[in-house]
Amino acid sequence: MANFPERLIKGYKEFTSSALINEREKYKELAEKGQKPTVLIIACCDSRAAPETIFSAGPGELFVVRNVANLVPPYAPDGNHHSTSAAIEFAVKGLGVKDIVVMGHGRCGGIQAALSTDGAKLDDGDFIGKWMSMLAPVAEQVAATDQVMTPAERQNALERVSIRRSVQNLREFPYIKQMEKDGAVNLHGAWFDISTAELWVMNGETGDFSRAEN
Template identity: 40%
Template sequence: MQHAKPLPSYLVQRYHGWKATTYAENAAWYRRLADEGQRPRAMIISCCDSRVHVTSIFGADQGEFFIHRNIANLVPPYEPDGAQHGTSATVEYAVTVLKVAHLVVLGHSRCGGVQGCLDMCSGRAPELETKESFVGRWMDILRPGYERIENVEPEDQAQALEHQAVLVSLENLMTFPFVKEAVEKKNLTLHGLWNDIGAGGLSCYQPEKGTFEPV
């Protein structure tokens, strides 16, 4: 592959710093993880956004979380059509092989993907409507959520749709037969969270109230 280049020097320096400190101080734990395999208790589905740092938010160590990231933390509906479905494959592996006990969908404030969906659905981003737009076709998953917030005041729509990104994903998770079975057998619990990046806040969806409440 002719186009692959060496790592930027700052990443090389950071790696050597990690190897000499964090790894050196926990080498036995890393070897144990390598030898015994992973046994994460939870799967986290979060956004690709670089500002969302899942392990830092929860103070997690290596081996605790099985993490999947995509634009706007979306889960598509169950569609076994023979196409490539990275998110669906990750969910399947977490639930059927790793047998995680908790599956968390983590949304966040100022989400660019959600804003793109809002712009697309309201006619302000025609470039996302084209079939060539991977982002636009991915954000189609969130269209049902947009339909629920159309009557929300314009200044509140972005956050409302960020919440819907979490709820739509939770709803779609329950269309997967193996997820539904695990939930009904009480082997798996689903959780919806929303992170306020600027304030460092974390809210959890409360189905009995239909709202996101601070944890």
């Protein structure tokens, strides 16, 4: 255990001496009865935008899927591995979640790379480059606004456009499309501003974002 990160050991000790005291029975219940979260959140891997922290969620409350730039890939049941799609399928069909939230955030590194034209763009041959290529068409459109928008404005725009695109991709999953039509599941978009800790929620009809009420 000598090489295990000391920060994690310290954090675990703090957990067992504080939070666990209040949640011990909850953990026992979850172990015996299983998890029954009602919300699936598809979020970014970024360490600054943890859904459980942002939404003050306890154990068993949220089913969280995190990937680079919080993307939902198109529905493609082929022979390849699709971890995000598999997690979505498990959450919806296995756990019966009622709400699916695609949550992006400000200053996303993946989005920045997708917009880059100065050599910082991720190589198309690596995993991240291939993953972010899903955004290539809209990234090119947003990047073309360089005469009227600042780099920060373009990034902010693509972060939100990508959320809308991921929600659209969710509707390509046949079972989700049918369940949404039947009112059995609801799709949402959200964007978290790291610098101000503001949460912006997407209007399902217009696609516009507005600040969530405190």
